[in-house]
Amino acid sequence: MINPSRLSTYPVDNEYSLTCKTGYSVNGKSVMTCYTNSTWSTPQFSCVPGCGDPRKEIPHSVILNYTEGTPFDAEIVLVMACKTSATQVGDETVLCSSDKTWIKSLKCIPDCSDPRLEVEVENATLTGFKTGSTTAYKSQYKFRCNLKYRMIGNSYIECLENSMWSKPQFYCEPCKCPCRRVGVPRYTEVTPEVVNQIQVETSLDLAVNEKILSAYIRLKTSVPNKKQVAKSIGYVGAAFLVVILGSIVLLDIPTLWKHLKHLINRITNFYRYIRH
Structure with a gap:
């Protein structure tokens, strides 16, 4: 004792x-x-x-x-x-x-401690874990990269036998092209604040950079569009077409009249022949 x-x-x-x-x-x-x-x-x-x-x-x-x-x-x-x-x-x-x-x-x-307090990765967010979630031995949770970042490596962490979380085996790098993660929900607890955040992120995802559109590039490299000058050019072109068409019609009137008289004579002769 x-x-x-x-x-x-x-x-x-x-x-x-x-x-x-x-x-x-x-x-x-x-x-x-x-x-x-x-x-x-x-x-x-x-x-x-x-x-x-x-x-x-x-x-x-x-x-x-x-x-x-x-x-x-x-x-x-x-x-x-x-x-x-x-x-x-x-x-x-x-x-x-x-x-x-x-x-x-x-x-x-x-059990391991709360992973939100122990594990932190730059430009990444822990998913699937909320207050009350298990932190037992061998439990796993997944990270996802934040908006406009992509993941390189294994996104999972695991509670080990020493009651510590495994070290993250990944990192998040900026996207060179627009990227969007799929398959894993970004949010596990949807609150009014989270809804607002989703709206902001969605608007950023859908935003169009007009400076990279071909229409913008053509407009920038072409002659400036002066609206009054463009209208004047249109009026002159229309007047020119009217004059040309009118001249053609005037030049063809004698020929048309000659053919019309010939047609009338033939009809008259045919009518006389029928009467006799």
């Missing part, structure tokens, strides 16, 4: 748990209190041959269906589980062997 008097000083009226040396197990209530007269309460437990508390060997674990103070005798089999803030890896059963050591494979891996 570890004697509290050999440890550093403790505040009075506090309770402290004691453990047995390796190869021994606590039998009873291993809690002692420091009194105001600087003495300890009478021990209510003993150390008997057995294994130590497996919860100390498997951090973040609990023992199911166990009564505190029961010794961990050799050959005892326990069923354990992980706390809600940890992920279970391995078999939940543990066995106290004859040499007073635990045979176990169970690990309880604590």
